[in-house]
Amino acid sequence: MRYILALDQGTTSSRAIVFDHAAEIRSMATKELRQIYPRPGWVEQDGLEIWSSQLDVAIAAISQAGLTASDIAAIGVTNQRETTLVWDRQSGRPVHNAIVWQDRRTADVCERLKSEGLEELFREKTGLVIDPYFSGTKLAWLLDNVPDARRRAEKGELLFGTVDSWLLWNLTGGRCHLSDVSNASRTLMFNIHNSTWDAELLEILGIPAAMLPGISASSARYGETAPALFSRPIPVAGMAGDQQSALFGQGCTSPGMVKNTYGTGCFMLMHTGETPVVSRNRLLTTVACQIGDRLEYALEGSVFAAGAAIQWLRDGLGIIGSSADVEPLAASVPDNGGICLVPAFAGLGAPHWDPYARGTITGISRGTTAAHIARATLESIALQTVDLVRAMENDSGITLPELRVDGGASVNNLLMQIQADLLGVPVIRSSISETTALGAAFLAGLAVGYWGKGDEIPTTRQQNRMFVPIMERGHAEALQREWEKALQRAKGWVEPT
DSSP: OOEEEEEEEOSSEEEEEEEOTTSOEEEEEEEEOOOBOSSTTOOEEOHHHHHHHHHHHHHHHHHHTTOOGGGEEEEEEEEOSSOBEEEETTTOOBSSOEEOTTOOTTHHHHHHHHHTTOHHHHHHHHSOOOOTTSHHHHHHHHHHHSTTHHHHHHTTOEEEEOHHHHHHHHHTTTOOOEEEHHHHTTSSSEETTTTEEOHHHHHHHTOOGGGSOEEEOSEEEEEEOOTTTSSSOOEEEEEEEHHHHHHHHTTOOSTTOEEEEESSSEEEEEEEETSOOOOSSSOEEEEEEEETTEEEEEEEEEESOSHHHHHIIIIIIOOOSSGGGHHHHHHTSSSOTTOEEEOOBTBBOTTTOBTTOOOEEEOOOTTOOHHHHHHHHHHHHHHHHHHHHHHHHHHHOOOOSOEEEESGGGGOHHHHHHHHHHHTSOEEEESOSOHHHHHHHHHHHHHHTSSOSGGGSOOOOOEEEEEOOOSOHHHHHHHHHHHHHHHHHHTTOSOOO
């Protein structure tokens, strides 16, 4: 029997999972990734650490399964999206730390572009709003602030990539500089209608086309791993941004199907088929994936701080020892004690899109405890998701009968119950929590014939648990009103520079 190796390079960790033909996990290895915060609102990572940690866990996962490279039919890659790297074409070394998707340093550039009346042009071509979240303004910042970077980029000495491109470049020993359509669609530079880098947008942003990767389908043979990495070359055959990969891994391949992933951020996607749907509620129109010549689209809502809020309780406040501790702490009180927490540590994502918002706790009294803060943190994740659902329902005209969920934070039973209570619909947790990695495995397996056509892929939407609403609607609506009041206090907190 042969296997598929999925590389899941996330914001806080690099993970590698070996899947068998029945889509069962045979082994998994994980390594945490260091976060760098040079200034408030700035978030960076070491590009070399991203690569070395991902290689380490890949080797470890193969070894833990008792396998060798000869047993691996293909590698699939899924990754944190929008995170931006620039590296030297010859040495392969980054010229600066990676600028992470959460980073807000280009908020002033985005405001200038919007003041010039360019937002509709970018939305029409890319399906995105102008926001620091996306890679285009991050790349422009690097070219303008790293000494000599612009001149070298124009000469073709520097390369740009999101994390998929960076991993593929290193996996293939510098032979492949490619990005798949799903990652390219998150850059503010990619035209989602004709699947090309858009010359007009590149000129506006000041980006030399010579540094951009080629564009590929999400399921394709990109190249083979460099001989020195494993005992033999392995085909790299699948790439997709983490949320599109989770959509595919959840089996949401037909129009109207929706998934929500609870990771560092929180991301909801609705499959819309082969036609891009324009949002009227500030959601994003994005590429879902491309297999062969079939290009499919999705509507997306993005929350910047979900699991990141729980990490803040652990690393920032020190009120929990591990992320798993938040559930019993929050469950030790019957309610939030009157407080509301808005985790706008790096601004607010959809549908608010406010890079100047900052984290806020309202309603603190002398009786407020760590347990109340923990419970309010879980509620904040669920309330942000409610905002996305309502916007998506308005755009699609479909009232969601249920919400399918996955991701690391979805294992928190209290959070899932709060989510069902606030939405007023059942929340169904997937039997496989690693659907992001599984989607990448499916894409790679299809490209090399490990699985046949899509209908031969094992079903992955088995239910682990269903959470049904038990909260009185009046109470849920009161929490929603308090949330909206707290949001108004968090918005526009930082003055534009």
